[in-house]
Amino acid sequence: xxxxxxxxxxxxxxxxxxxxxxxxxxxxxxxxxxxxxxxxxxxxxxxxxxxxxxxxxxxxxxxxxxxxxxxxxxxxxxxxxxxxxxxxxxxxxxxxxxxxxxxxxxxxxxxxxxxxxxxxxxxxxxxxxxxxxxxxxxxxxxxxxxxxxxxxxxxxxxxxxxxxxxxxxxxxxxxxxxxxxxxxxxxxxxxxxxxxxxxxxxxxxxxxxxxxxxxxxxxxxxxxxxxxxxxxxxxxxxxxxxxxxxxxxxxxxxxxxx
Amino acid sequence: xxxxxxxxxxxxxxxxxxxxxxxxxxxxxxxxxxxxxxxxxxxxxxxxxxxxxxxxxxxxxxxxxxxxxxxxxxxxxxxxxxxxxxxxxxxxxxxxxxxxxxxxxxxxxxxxxxxxxxxxxxxxxxxxxxxxxxxxxxxxxxxxxxxxxxxxxxxxxxxxxxxxxxxxxxxxxxxxxxxxxxxxxxxxxxxxxxxxxxxxxxxxxxxxxxxxxxxxxxxxxxxxxxxxxxxxxxxxxxxxxxxxxxxxxxxx
Numbered sequence: 001x002x003x004x005x006x007x008x009x010x011x012x013x014x015x016x017x018x019x020x021x022x023x024x025x026x027x028x029x030x031x032x033x034x035x036x037x038x039x040x041x042x043x044x045x046x047x048x049x050x051x052x053x054x055x056x057x058x059x060x061x062x063x064x065x066x067x068x069x070x071x072x073x074x075x076x077x078x079x080x081x082x083x084x085x086x087x088x089x090x091x092x093x094x095x096x097x098x099x100x101x102x103x104x105x106x107x108x109x110x111x112x113x114x115x116x117x118x119x120x121x122x123x124x125x126x127x128x129x130x131x132x133x134x135x136x137x138x139x140x141x142x143x144x145x146x147x148x149x150x151x152x153x154x155x156x157x158x159x160x161x162x163x164x165x166x167x168x169x170x171x172x173x174x175x176x177x178x179x180x181x182x183x184x185x186x187x188x189x190x191x192x193x194x195x196x197x198x199x200x201x202x203x204x205x206x207x208x209x210x211x212x213x214x215x216x217x218x219x220x221x222x223x224x225x226x227x228x229x230x231x232x233x234x235x236x237x238x239x240x241x242x243x244x245x246x247x248x249x250x251x252x253x254x255x256x257x258x
Numbered sequence: 259x260x261x262x263x264x265x266x267x268x269x270x271x272x273x274x275x276x277x278x279x280x281x282x283x284x285x286x287x288x289x290x291x292x293x294x295x296x297x298x299x300x301x302x303x304x305x306x307x308x309x310x311x312x313x314x315x316x317x318x319x320x321x322x323x324x325x326x327x328x329x330x331x332x333x334x335x336x337x338x339x340x341x342x343x344x345x346x347x348x349x350x351x352x353x354x355x356x357x358x359x360x361x362x363x364x365x366x367x368x369x370x371x372x373x374x375x376x377x378x379x380x381x382x383x384x385x386x387x388x389x390x391x392x393x394x395x396x397x398x399x400x401x402x403x404x405x406x407x408x409x410x411x412x413x414x415x416x417x418x419x420x421x422x423x424x425x426x427x428x429x430x431x432x433x434x435x436x437x438x439x440x441x442x443x444x445x446x447x448x449x450x451x452x453x454x455x456x457x458x459x460x461x462x463x464x465x466x467x468x469x470x471x472x473x474x475x476x477x478x479x480x481x482x483x484x485x486x487x488x489x490x491x492x493x494x495x496x497x498x499x500x501x502x503x504x505x506x507x508x509x510x
Contacts, residue, residue: 089349
């Protein structure tokens with residue numbers, strides 16, 4: 001399997017010691033073409049910092065990031081062509097319809113008008129967004145806007161697709177549709193990095209789970225192997241066992257329940 | 259459906275698509291923004307008119323032409339930082355920065371939008387000033403160039419402020435700039451009225467050269483663009499463009 005994303009020894013600190021935060025502390029991660037890797041961790045575990053370095057928004061202190069053979073640290077402009085991103089924050093689509101926003105991103109990323117239109121139609125249909133496709137974003141629910149943001153990342157996927165909490169606010173039915181689309185993107189050859197708090201999402205969609213805590217990788221295995229090796233009943237049990245039963249773990253579990 | 263090989267659209271096409279994006283995003287507020295700019299320009303003229311009564315001819319020329327500069331500068335130095343700071347707070351600016359779009363193209367789309375928003379206010383401010391103070395305009399063919407350079411420089415400075423300072427500080431700075439530009443910059447009155455130290459400072463700041471450029475192209479038979487102002491404005495234009503582009507490239 002071709003490796004699309006290779007992260008080696010990544011370190012990133014915000015602020016000087018002793019007050020600062022070591023957001024990533026020697027992270028190693030590899031994602032092959034066609035793989036979906038779930039990045040799991042509590043708030044402040046270093047997930048978003050990791051993603052920001054991959055997509056060229058933050059500069060690592062140490063370590064290497066290679067994206068489809070390109071040094072993403074030295075050549076962030078080129079790396080941006082290879083990665084499509086659904087950010088955790090809302091996308092700026094007020095005033096646009098979902099259809100128009102997906103179409104514009106697809107064409108900005110280099111898709112032909114006809115190809116992007118076909119892909120946009122497919123995504124609107126696959127995510128059951130039809131009724132809201134031509135409604136301006138300020139009139140749709142948060143979940144629909146989130147699905148539109150996912151479609152914007154999926155319409156012209158790069159070698160790597162980064163999805164940061166894609167199912168936040170999404171109803172259970174469409175969440176499953178979205179998971180199916182993530183799998184489809186991977187089956188077409190993209191590597192997918194799925195950042196999530198949702199352990200069930202990780203269990204359902206991903207090929208491998210990477211659990212991050214205090215900027216370090218605690219585990220990087222298939223969900224099945226993790227559960228079996230820890231003799232646990234579920235991935236959630238493994239997660240809580242690994243990150244501890246402290247405040248962070250309780251927060252994460254509560255978010256999952258919510 | 260197969261994965262697209264990513265070869266981003268050519269820069270000119272990306273510029274068009276981004277402009278379309280930004281216009282549609284602002285479509286709800288665009289008429290209001292334009293109206294506010296027009297009101298700002300016209301009320302600047304009328305407000306100063308109330309303050310000074312019937313001004314002598316040279317002062318009338320400053321008042322009549324000052325509103326256009328104020329409008330362009332306000333959009334760039336005040337509205338741009340506020341909008342960009344808001345986008346930073348929401349996180350949407352970071353998402354835009356993940357798109358495979360060269361930073362100058364990204365900046366160009368925003369600057370074109372801000373310039374277009376400022377244009378109606380600029381034109382109506384000049385018309386109102388000329389009518390109110392009975393000023394005869396003699397427009398130079400360089401007027402569009404001057405307006406674009408002033409708008410570009412102001413917006414780039416505003417962009418850099420918004421990207422480099424924390425969002426709340428950027429918004430605060432933009433508020434302070436309103437008063438500095440309106441009351442303590444030689445835009446609607448000659449620099450000689452300012453205290454010596456401030457007059458000297460304005461020789462190195464961009465607002466006075468901006469006002470000089472607009473005056474020299476709106477009333478070209480009475481004013482010329484001083485060489486010093488040309489050089490200072492050019493330096494600010496280049497420096498602010500570099501700073502704005504750098505601030506968009508900057509990684510945390």
